[in-house]
Amino acid sequence: MNLVDRLKRKEEAALVELMNQYGDYLLRMAYLLIKDHQRAEEAVQDTFISAFEKINQLEKEEHLKSWLTTITINRCRQQMRKWSFKHIFPDIEIIERTQQADRIDSPEADLLAVEWNENLTAAIHALDYKYREVITLFYFNELKLAEIAVSTNIKENTIKSRLKRAKKLLKDHLLKEGAHNGG
Incomplete structure (x- = not known):
């Protein structure tokens, strides 16, 4: 059974697999968008919760990555509306952690x-x-x-x-x- 089907059956192991597969990708994007590691993590966590709850709204399983990207963008926009980031300095640690070290x-x-x-x-x-x-x-x-x-x-x-x-x-x-x- 594929990942999306398992998510639709509300298997927690499938959620963990989803997080492992897309977590770094979404976190890197969220961090670059909102400039704060903690809020980026929060946006990504919200993305996974929302995706797990609303997985039945995903029309085509091949669009899973773009669907998660859209949810994350919306979560980042919500974060930007809630907070002012004018005085936060870049934290390069997340960039270094998510880059290939090979x-x-x-x-x-x-x-x-x-x-x-x-x-x-x-x-x-x-x-x-x-x-x-x-x-x-x-x-x-x-x-x-x-x-x-x-x-x-x-x-x-x-x-x-x-x-x-x-x-x-x-x-x-x-x-x-x-x-x-x-x-």
Whole structure:
């Protein structure tokens, strides 16, 4: 029996399997969107609870990942409406924990990669939520524009515009930071 069928039968083991399969993916996305590890975990937990309760609303099992993505986006938006995150600094630990650790580099390359990740995370967090959302979904979750439009319930042309604007803002921010840091 497949995972979705087991979830529909309310098997707790299936819920654990779902969490193991999609937890890191959803947590990475939520963290990039709301910039706070604890609230990202809360949004993902809410996603799994909601998905387990409403699994019968999933029309096609091959859409499970995009369905979970949509639920997580909505939970993140709720978190953003409830809290102000202007003074929260990026916590790179979640990024490091969720990245693949199977590459072997020199210590210098590792240090540069960590610094780049910190700078990129800070630049993403400096964006308005609507830009963070499209950047995260497009680059980190590797969703197509049409999938982002469906997940966010926003027109595809709006997604394209936001993505273009977000890339420009990121580039400007990273170039400005490089100039300030003597890079």
